[in-house]
Amino acid sequence: FPSHDTYIENRLLRILPVYFICIFIQLIVTIGTGTIPGMDGNDWVRDVLESPFFGLQVALINLIPLGQELTFFPSHPVQLNNTETWRYLLAPQSWSISLELVFYFIVPFIARRYVILLTLFATSLALHTALIFMEADQGTWVRRFFPSILHYFLIGMLSYYTGEKFRSVFEKSSISTSIALFLITFAYCLALRSPTEYALQYGYPLATLA
Numbered sequence: 001f002p003s004h005d006t007y008i009e010n011r012l013l014r015i016l017p018v019y020f021i022c023i024f025i026q027l028i029v030t031i032g033t034g035t036i037p038g039m040d041g042n043d044w045v046r047d048v049l050e051s052p053f054f055g056l057q058v059a060l061i062n063l064i065p066l067g068q069e070l071t072f073f074p075s076h077p078v079q080l081n082n083t084e085t086w087r088y089l090l091a092p093q094s095w096s097i098s099l100e101l102v103f104y105f106i107v108p109f110i111a112r113r114y115v116i117l118l119t120l121f122a123t124s125l126a127l128h129t130a131l132i133f134m135e136a137d138q139g140t141w142v143r144r145f146f147p148s149i150l151h152y153f154l155i156g157m158l159s160y161y162t163g164e165k166f167r168s169v170f171e172k173s174s175i176s177t178s179i180a181l182f183l184i185t186f187a188y189c190l191a192l193r194s195p196t197e198y199a200l201q202y203g204y205p206l207a208t209l210a
Helices: 004-033 041-050 052-063 068-072 092-110 114-133 138-142 146-165 167-172 174-191 195-209
Strands: none
Touching: 004 041, 004 052, 004 092, 041 052, 068 092, 092 114, 092 146, 114 138, 114 146
8 A cells, every 4th residue: 555645645636636627617607607506606706806805715615625515514614705605616516525535534544454444334324324314414414424424435445355355255155145235235225215315325336345
C-alpha cells in the first residue's frame, strides 16, 4: 500500500481538477444565462456581488468541496442570506465528493485490516438501518451522514478481502453461498420496506462477493 500522503495526493489529483473545471463552467453558465441548479442564477450573482464578505463565503464553500454535504442539513450553522446554504453551490451534486474524500483519508488506516473493516461495516449498516426505522430525514441523516453511509464504501473492500480469506469455502459451495447472500439481502430489503431501492444498492456488491 502506498504511503498515506502519496495515496491522498493521487486521489486529489484524480478528483479536484475535474471538479474545478465543472464549477468554472457552471459559473460561466450562471453569469451568462442566469441558470444555476439551486436557485435563480440572477439572484445568485446579485447576492455574491452585493457584499465582498458574502462573496468570499460563497467562493470558499465552492472551492473547498470537503464538508459540502453538511450544507444540506437544516441545522447547518451557516445560513447564507437566510437561504439554504446548498443553494449557493455551483454544483450541488458535488456533495458526494466530500464523502468520497473523507473515505480516502481513512482508507490507509483500515485497508487490509479485516476485523476493523467488518466492524465498521456492521456498525455503519446498523446505524443506517436504525435511522431509517426512526424515520430520520432521508436527504440528510440517512443519505448524507458519513457514518450512516460508510458501509457503501466498504462493501467493495470487504467483498475482496472476504473472497480472499474464504476462497476455498466459496469455491466449494459457490451456489449455496450465492443463494444465502441473496436471501440475506432480500430479507434486509424487505425489513426496510423498500425492497426495490435497497436491492439495487446492496444486491450488486453482494452478488460480486458471491
